[in-house]
Amino acid sequence: MSAIRGCKGEAAAELHVLAVDDSSVDRRLIERLLRASSYRVTTVDSGKRALELLGLGKENNTSSKGPKVNMIITDYCMPGMTGYDLLKVVKESSALREIPVVIVSSENEGAEDFLLKPLRPADVSRLRSRIDGSTS
Amino acid sequence: MECSPLYRQAANMKKSLLDQGYLDEQFHQLEELQDDLSPNFVEEVVTLFFRDSARLIAGIDQALEKTPRDFQRLDGFIHQLKGSSSSIGAAKVKNECSAFQDHCNQGSTEGCLRSFKRVKREHAALRQKLENYLQVLRQVSPSPMKAAVRPK
Numbered sequence: 001m002s003a004i005r006g007c008k009g010e011a012a013a014e015l016h017v018l019a020v021d022d023s024s025v026d027r028r029l030i031e032r033l034l035r036a037s038s039y040r041v042t043t044v045d046s047g048k049r050a051l052e053l054l055g056l057g058k059e060n061n062t063s064s065k066g067p068k069v070n071m072i073i074t075d076y077c078m079p080g081m082t083g084y085d086l087l088k089v090v091k092e093s094s095a096l097r098e099i100p101v102v103i104v105s106s107e108n109e110g111a112e113d114f115l116l117k118p119l120r121p122a123d124v125s126r127l128r129s130r131i132d133g134s135t136s
Numbered sequence: 137m138e139c140s141p142l143y144r145q146a147a148n149m150k151k152s153l154l155d156q157g158y159l160d161e162q163f164h165q166l167e168e169l170q171d172d173l174s175p176n177f178v179e180e181v182v183t184l185f186f187r188d189s190a191r192l193i194a195g196i197d198q199a200l201e202k203t204p205r206d207f208q209r210l211d212g213f214i215h216q217l218k219g220s221s222s223s224i225g226a227a228k229v230k231n232e233c234s235a236f237q238d239h240c241n242q243g244s245t246e247g248c249l250r251s252f253k254r255v256k257r258e259h260a261a262l263r264q265k266l267e268n269y270l271q272v273l274r275q276v277s278p279s280p281m282k283a284a285v286r287p288k
Contacts, residue, residue: 024184025220032169032177079212106219 014040016067019072020050020086021104030073042067047074047081051089054096069099075103146272153269159263170281179270185224186263192217193259204225207240210248213238218256228258 017039019030029042034041044050054069072090074083081089081102090096105111112130115123153159170177196213199206218233220226230257239247 023216023220024188025181025223028181028184029166029169029223032174035173036169077215098241106222 014038015070016042017071018050018053018069018075019043020045020047020078021084022046022075022078025053026075042069046078046091047083047086050074051084054090056089056093056096071100071102073102073104076103077109123132140276142272142276146269146276149265149269149272151273153265157227158265160225160227162223166224172185178273181224182266182270185220185226189217189259193256200252205248207243207247211237211240213267214255226262229255229262251279 017034018043019027019034020028021027021043022045024045027045031041031043036061042053044053045136050072056109076083078132083105087101087103091097091099105114113126115126150159150163154163166178166181172214174180192213196210196217199213201255214233214236216229218237221230221233232251236248236255239251
């Protein structure tokens, strides 16, 4: 996994995942789920706290080196900074942009599905099942 | 151990909660995640849920009392409540939240007030039932029901 890039010199340590979610229930859930895959997990309740932990202070500069994070998984819909806002800040930071970011959302948000560009033929069949209203 | 009366009682309680629609498959997923390293996982998550939901419900109550009503603020609260309900498998609470959301989106104060009463009622009912269930669960030996009460 590309997250291993940048771990040169470190022992084959556990991968460290930063999970961001404003819901304490969801934080507990994701912590437990990721633990099952032997990742080291840190959970925070907001994008703001995530950035503080990553070493980006209020000025959005690398003011201090944060702990090494191999992946960020974030809720999409959060009060204040959304998961998408957090993604943008991370990708605009030279120190952090290499960290893979995964955005998690619920159908509560209203979207039927999420696809990654560029779309492929396989994605089309997924679209079709959505139009039908069936799941495949 | 699986045949103990308490085990059976817990299994029946859970089956009943699932059959009556108070809980859905997601609750079963929570139980699947309980293991030796997280022996109280279900209780922890349920406790977190009721702590958060109490706060959100109080927030909604307050917001409903203010005039003019801030429907956006209300929507924020109910969004969170619906999300956590979904995460623990609290199906009836989640459904009432959806109904409440619809009324909020339509700006219908009357509808909001009525459906919020139902949210609170379902929430209170679930709280009681889960408290009862967890009480029995605590008395059963570790690693309780898994395959035995797979919902159909």
